Amino acid sequence: MRKTYAEVPGVSIGSRSPSSWNILWRELVRDRLAFVSLLFLGIVILLVYGISFVLDQEQIVSIDLFALKKPPSAEHWLGTDYGGRDVFGQLIIGTRNSLSIGIIVTVLTGLIGVLIGLISGYFGGTVDNIFMRFVDFFMILPTLMIVIAFVTAVPKYNVVSFSLIMTAFLWMGIARLIRSKALQERELDYVQASKTLGSSHLKIMISQVLPNLSSIIIVTMTLNLAANIGLESGLSFLGFGFPESTPSLGTLVSYARDPQTLESRWWIWLPASVLILVLMLCINNVGQALKRATDARQRKG
Amino acid sequence: MSFLEVKDLKVHFPSRGGILSKKIPPVRAVDGINLSIEEGQTYGLVGESGSGKTTTGRAIIGLNAITSGSVLFEGYDLAKGGRRSHLDVRRDIQMIFQDPYSSLNPKKRVLDIIAEPLRNFERLSPMEEKLRVQQLLEQVGMSPEMIYKYPHEFSGGQRQRIGIARAVALKPKLVIADEPVSALDVSVQAQVLNFMKDIQQEMKLTYLLISHDLGIIRHMCNHIGIMYKGRYVEQGTTADIFGNPQHIYTKRLITAIPNIDPLQRDKQHIYREAVREEYERAHDSYFDNEGFALPLKPITKTHLAALPERG
Amino acid sequence: MWRTVARRMVIMIPQIFLLSILVFLMAKAMPGDALTGLLDPSIDPASLEAQRERLGLNNPWQVQYWDWITKAFQGDFGQSFRFKMPVSDLIGQRMMNTIWLSIVTLILTYLIAIPLGITSGRYNDTWADRFITGYTYLGFAAPLFIFALLMLWIFGFHFGWFPTGGSVEPGMKPGTLEYVLSKFYHLLLPALSMALITTVTTVQLLRSEIIDTKQKDFIVTARAKGASESRVYNRHILRNSLLPIAAFFGYEITGLIGGTVFIESIYSYPGMGELFLSSISLRDFSVVTALVLLYGAASIIGALISDITLSAVDPRIRIK
Numbered sequence A: 001m002r003k004t005y006a007e008v009p010g011v012s013i014g015s016r017s018p019s020s021w022n023i024l025w026r027e028l029v030r031d032r033l034a035f036v037s038l039l040f041l042g043i044v045i046l047l048v049y050g051i052s053f054v055l056d057q058e059q060i061v062s063i064d065l066f067a068l069k070k071p072p073s074a075e076h077w078l079g080t081d082y083g084g085r086d087v088f089g090q091l092i093i094g095t096r097n098s099l100s101i102g103i104i105v106t107v108l109t110g111l112i113g114v115l116i117g118l119i120s121g122y123f124g125g126t127v128d129n130i131f132m133r134f135v136d137f138f139m140i141l142p143t144l145m146i147v148i149a150f151v152t153a154v155p156k157y158n159v160v161s162f163s164l165i166m167t168a169f170l171w172m173g174i175a176r177l178i179r180s181k182a183l184q185e186r187e188l189d190y191v192q193a194s195k196t197l198g199s200s201h202l203k204i205m206i207s208q209v210l211p212n213l214s215s216i217i218i219v220t221m222t223l224n225l226a227a228n229i230g231l232e233s234g235l236s237f238l239g240f241g242f243p244e245s246t247p248s249l250g251t252l253v254s255y256a257r258d259p260q261t262l263e264s265r266w267w268i269w270l271p272a273s274v275l276i277l278v279l280m281l282c283i284n285n286v287g288q289a290l291k292r293a294t295d296a297r298q299r300k301g
Numbered sequence B: 001m002s003f004l005e006v007k008d009l010k011v012h013f014p015s016r017g018g019i020l021s022k023k024i025p026p027v028r029a030v031d032g033i034n035l036s037i038e039e040g041q042t043y044g045l046v047g048e049s050g051s052g053k054t055t056t057g058r059a060i061i062g063l064n065a066i067t068s069g070s071v072l073f074e075g076y077d078l079a080k081g082g083r084r085s086h087l088d089v090r091r092d093i094q095m096i097f098q099d100p101y102s103s104l105n106p107k108k109r110v111l112d113i114i115a116e117p118l119r120n121f122e123r124l125s126p127m128e129e130k131l132r133v134q135q136l137l138e139q140v141g142m143s144p145e146m147i148y149k150y151p152h153e154f155s156g157g158q159r160q161r162i163g164i165a166r167a168v169a170l171k172p173k174l175v176i177a178d179e180p181v182s183a184l185d186v187s188v189q190a191q192v193l194n195f196m197k198d199i200q201q202e203m204k205l206t207y208l209l210i211s212h213d214l215g216i217i218r219h220m221c222n223h224i225g226i227m228y229k230g231r232y233v234e235q236g237t238t239a240d241i242f243g244n245p246q247h248i249y250t251k252r253l254i255t256a257i258p259n260i261d262p263l264q265r266d267k268q269h270i271y272r273e274a275v276r277e278e279y280e281r282a283h284d285s286y287f288d289n290e291g292f293a294l295p296l297k298p299i300t301k302t303h304l305a306a307l308p309e310r311g
Numbered sequence C: 001m002w003r004t005v006a007r008r009m010v011i012m013i014p015q016i017f018l019l020s021i022l023v024f025l026m027a028k029a030m031p032g033d034a035l036t037g038l039l040d041p042s043i044d045p046a047s048l049e050a051q052r053e054r055l056g057l058n059n060p061w062q063v064q065y066w067d068w069i070t071k072a073f074q075g076d077f078g079q080s081f082r083f084k085m086p087v088s089d090l091i092g093q094r095m096m097n098t099i100w101l102s103i104v105t106l107i108l109t110y111l112i113a114i115p116l117g118i119t120s121g122r123y124n125d126t127w128a129d130r131f132i133t134g135y136t137y138l139g140f141a142a143p144l145f146i147f148a149l150l151m152l153w154i155f156g157f158h159f160g161w162f163p164t165g166g167s168v169e170p171g172m173k174p175g176t177l178e179y180v181l182s183k184f185y186h187l188l189l190p191a192l193s194m195a196l197i198t199t200v201t202t203v204q205l206l207r208s209e210i211i212d213t214k215q216k217d218f219i220v221t222a223r224a225k226g227a228s229e230s231r232v233y234n235r236h237i238l239r240n241s242l243l244p245i246a247a248f249f250g251y252e253i254t255g256l257i258g259g260t261v262f263i264e265s266i267y268s269y270p271g272m273g274e275l276f277l278s279s280i281s282l283r284d285f286s287v288v289t290a291l292v293l294l295y296g297a298a299s300i301i302g303a304l305i306s307d308i309t310l311s312a313v314d315p316r317i318r319i320k
Helices: A002-007 A020-030 A032-054 A057-061 A087-123 A125-140 A143-153 A159-168 A172-186 A189-196 A201-238 A249-257 A259-264 A266-294 B053-061 B110-121 B126-139 B144-148 B156-168 B186-203 B214-220 B238-243 B248-255 B262-286 C002-029 C034-038 C045-055 C061-073 C087-122 C127-141 C144-158 C177-214 C217-224 C229-247 C249-266 C272-281 C285-313
Strands: B004-013 B027-037 B042-046 B068-073 B093-096 B174-178 B206-211 B223-228 B231-237
Touching (some): A020 A266, A087 A125, A087 A159, A087 A201, A087 A249, A125 C002, A143 A159, A143 A201, A143 C249, A143 C285, A189 A201, A189 B093, A201 A249, A201 C144, A201 C249, A249 A259, A249 A266, A266 C144, B004 B053, B027 B053, B027 B223, B042 B214, B053 B093, B053 B206, B093 B156, B110 B126, B110 B144, B110 B156, B126 B144, B186 B214, C002 C285, C087 C127, C087 C177, C087 C229, C087 C249, C087 C285, C144 C249, C177 C229, C177 C249, C229 C249, C249 C272, C249 C285
Parallel strands (some): B042 B223, B093 B174, B174 B206
Antiparallel strands (some): B004 B027
16 A cells, blocks of 8 residues: 555645555445444444534433333333433434443553553563563453442442543553554554654653554554443442433343343334444444555555 | 674574473574774674574664673663663664664654654754755765655665665764675665665664575675574674685675686686585584583684694 | 463462462452351340451451462452351352363354454455454443343244253252253353354454464465465464464453353353352351452463463564
């Protein structure tokens, strides 16, 4: 890809060269499935955040004794749950909450993972050894159980503490990946050159090495976003995710743990299940397309 | 006091040993070398790969930790303290790297690459900075309009010019050039070398030129040091080394330079054979039991060689 | 080889130690202690305090930790207040169910992965391959709990082909053939739901291994020597492609740990995961800590197995 640019001087003379962002974007648009997925995601995000802005959240999560377990109707598009709460409204709010926490956790784990991976890989040696033993320990933890146990152990449990707990046990994967890439980068002459030019370690890490890792960070974080939404809804499904008053997509699916609801009131849990599935599929599509775009061998065009 | 004086420099790399494996003796990459360079001259460091010539250069500029010895640059001992000590002295020493492909950050524009040292040491406004970079580009024979391009848009020779522009941006006094042209096409090599000579005159630079190519060394250097397995085998002026080589290793290196004059071919061949025979016969007396070079002995005032005791 | 194993074992010891401290502190942080549930609230505070003193609950935490860990290593995790029986007996019953579930899942995983991976890799870019790749694409994105729920809904409730809960028909005598068959019958749908999702990565791996191996020089050589197509596949490509798959066996174990919790909860299958969830809801913390410790040990062993198999298969990975 890059080579073709050098060989076609007419394209780039006088103009700025395409940055890696542009290349990623172009590849994404060219991949039809990924582009449709991205479009769909954009629409869902706009709808969900838009509608939930208008919706009266208080009214939706409060119990209405006159409308228990109603099937879908004109008033309640997807019926009501055992507390008489409108399922469609919960679906909108739940999607918003699931997306929000997925994004928050992805960003936080990304920050921690990139920081630790970068320091560990850039310095190597003893620093790397210490950091990696630390990461190894976190890697062997049975994450799901520990997160559940922490969720129950934490006093004053709320959305913030939930995202912090999730973050605390999910940053290792990206840290390992960034570390191995940083280990490769630090051997390259441009890093050595920066040292001889008087740049500090911090400056080299942030402004020299980090830009070379940007595409892999974007790819990993996209794929992590899907995984985090899946994990959050899974935890909420088991009853250890969001607090009761804050519905998530997993909360709606968890109604299906009641055999009667599972068997005969599909409108409560099936839409949320399908939505989770489709969201994760779309985010994965985008992530895989980005991954192909960063790997020159797999690029489509 | 010399401009740069390296005294008994040693760089040892510890061999990796874990919890369960036993200690291995360190690799002696550079094992006690002395050299001094006068201002405005070019000093050539020659040797085969693994001889420690690159490590010597990297130790002087602070990329490799110095095990012992001293590096005196205008009287400051750079061996004491870490890479970040003597920062204001170190800005006077810069480096040109071997590989023009990996030595320029692929994600940075030419402007950012050349401006990196300026941003570290000089406070310039963006306009001034841009102007300086454009001047530097012109100085290395490139169009100043190239500042917004990325490294991959240039050829190897052009990249190396960008690398040189970056190295001289701070108007350094000493430039360490580590195999500056060995990654380039032969046709471009001479261009870049001659350009390096021009810029040396223009900016009154001192070069430490590291190369395995004796042809380049002869073309560029006033003084030469020949390294083998971390030690010097011979040291002297260009005339000393090429006119009167003493050590058998030096002799073999020099006879290996191809000669394009067909009339000399037979003479050259006979001489080469003679040197080869001497090398095989006398090899053991020129190196110690472990295969390292012997201590240097003075031959003339400028010429030293690691020769065995006579008799 | 043995050096690698020994080295990995050495790394394991501090890991287990750290894990136990973490689990212990976590249990301490949880609201209430062993007595809160054990005694009825009408008892007067003074005798409660005396009880605490007797049980050592007022000692400094490191003393309590030492007490707990030494007992734990002898298999004594204390009492479950909910079931009024020793934790180790309680877990013992459930553990067998989870182990069976895991074994059947693993077998199904490979039974699905190997034929699909081989077909997809050998005939890549055909319709069969596109179909299989589509399945792996879906399976990679689908969360396990949603897929399992759909399976239960469709095959358990809608068609009624499989039981929808429990590990065995009530009233069966252990040891009889019916008992064993009923156990297997109850296992099948949960195990299949999990296997269909976990197998996806193995299928993808096997496919890309085969496609990679197909282009290697030694395969070209084998063909050039006139080896038949089936011989090329069976003798040369498969042997080289299956090795990396074997090496990921340890990772499969680690992956199962989280999966069984969801599966057991959805299918009300009485295993460790289901016990874990109900114990944590009822604040039966001695059971919870014991289970987290066991799961942690399982995941350490899983990592150990994968490291060892990896180094056995690929000498380059061996720790020097």
